[in-house]
Amino acid sequence: MIGKFRSGDEIFYGEIDNGRVYPQGVIHAGIFELSELRILPPASPSKIVCIGLNYRDHARELSMEIPDTPVLFLKPPSAVIGHEDKIIRPASSSRVDYEAELAVVVGKRCKNISAEKAGDVIAGYTCFNDVTARDLQQKDGQWTRAKSFDTFAALGPYLASPDELDVSDAKIACRLNGKTRQESSTSNLIFDVPYLIEFITEIMTLEVGDVIATGTPPGVGEMHRGDTVEVEIQGIGTLRNEVV
Numbered sequence: 349m350i351g352k353f354r355s356g357d358e359i360f361y362g363e364i365d366n367g368r369v370y371p372q373g374v375i376h377a378g379i380f381e382l383s384e385l386r387i388l389p390p391a392s393p394s395k396i397v398c399i400g401l402n403y404r405d406h407a408r409e410l411s412m413e414i415p416d417t418p419v420l421f422l423k424p425p426s427a428v429i430g431h432e433d434k435i436i437r438p439a440s441s442s443r444v445d446y447e448a449e450l451a452v453v454v455g456k457r458c459k460n461i462s463a464e465k466a467g468d469v470i471a472g473y474t475c476f477n478d479v480t481a482r483d484l485q486q487k488d489g490q491w492t493r494a495k496s497f498d499t500f501a502a503l504g505p506y507l508a509s510p511d512e513l514d515v516s517d518a519k520i521a522c523r524l525n526g527k528t529r530q531e532s533s534t535s536n537l538i539f540d541v542p543y544l545i546e547f548i549t550e551i552m553t554l555e556v557g558d559v560i561a562t563g564t565p566p567g568v569g570e571m572h573r574g575d576t577v578e579v580e581i582q583g584i585g586t587l588r589n590e591v592v
Contacts, residue, residue, distance in 0.1 A: 349585075350472065351506040353385040364506060389430035390474050390507040391453045393559045396423035397548055398449075398478055398495070402563025403536045409566035418539050418547055421491045423478075423501045423561075431505035434592045437573055438497050441481035444591070446571050447564035448522035448530045448579040450515060451476035452541055453507060454558040461549045463542035469554070470541070472507035473515060475579040475587035476561045477522075482570075503559065508584045515541055519582040520565060525575055532565030 349364045350372075362369040362380070369380040400419035401407055407414055429435070437444045455471030478495070479502065485494035515534050522530035539547070544560055554560075571577055571591045580586040 349506045349508055349512065350390065351504075352388040352390045353380070354388055355380060355385055359388065387431045387505050389428050389503040390472075390505075391503065391557045391559055393425050393428065393453075393557050394555045395425065396427070396501055396559045396561060397552075397554075398423060398561040399539065399544060399563040400491075402538050403532060403565045404538055405532055405536050406564060406566045407538070414538055418544060420548070420551075421495060423495050426498055427496055427501035429499045429502050429589070431502075431587055431589070433502070433589060434499065435477075435479055435502060435571070435577070435589045436497070436499045437571070437591055438481065441484055441494075441497075443482045444571050445480045445482045445568050446522055446524065446529070446577045446579075447478035447480060447568050448520055449476040449478050449561045449564050450518065450520060450534055450581055451503060452545070452560040452562065454554045454556060454560070457553065457555055458545075459549050459553045461545055463546040466542035466545035467510055469545065470510050471556075472509045473513050473581075473584060474504055474507050475581050475584055476559070477502035477577060477579050477587060477589065478561055478564060479571075480568075501559075501561075502579070502587060502589050504587050505585050513583040518584075519580075521580045522567065523578040523580070524569065524571065529569055530565050530567035534562075536565065537562060 479500040517535040
């Protein structure tokens with residue numbers, strides 16, 4: 349498991365083992381206790397490519413037909429926050445929702461990658477909260493405003509390598525103030541990760557650090573100021589954020 353950390357003015361990636369962080373490529377950094385460091389988002393994307401309606405159980409919940417092709421939308425990099433950062437509920441929205449998702453972090457600049465070769469361009473996987481101003485999404489008809497507010501792309505806490513995580517059947521859950529609100533498995537994905545990489549890279553070039561958010565399971569709901577929301581994915585850990 350790899351994380352991105354800050355110690356004073358120094359930012360570095362490090363391997364996490366038994367509550368300790370072993371920095372990579374940092375001279376004289378030494379070994380840190382995890383509690384000594386600030387955890388940063390594990391990727392710095394140029395864009396976040398998100399998938400709408402990509403869980404079979406979520407489609408059943410909404411009584412919607414299974415889509416023939418992935419529905420894509422984008423979030424800007426300015427929306428990214430990390431583990432324990434605050435989600436800011438905008439004054440212009442009357443309803444802000446959580447959406448727990450598995451995120452794929454791109455490790456190589458890539459274009460026109462086949463599903464069979466998709467594993468070659470994946471740096472790892474992390475937890476994602478696709479925060480959404482639901483009332484604005486419904487009002488606008490298209491999703492850009494509702495999905496793009498600052499702090500609406502919570503990412504982290506760490507990056508699990510493809511060797512560490514089987515994303516064909518990983519448990520995913522969301523808890524609001526300790527109560528489970530979403531619970532599913534990535535085995536319910538309509539379009540799996542290799543297919544998504546092939547589909548997306550036929551459209552656009554993905555850069556190192558770009559993020560693909562693979563969709564949310566059933567049970568999305570509202571968050572209020574003072575709430576704590578947690579996204580947990582088996583094999584990665586728990587992304588925790590407070591709403592303010």
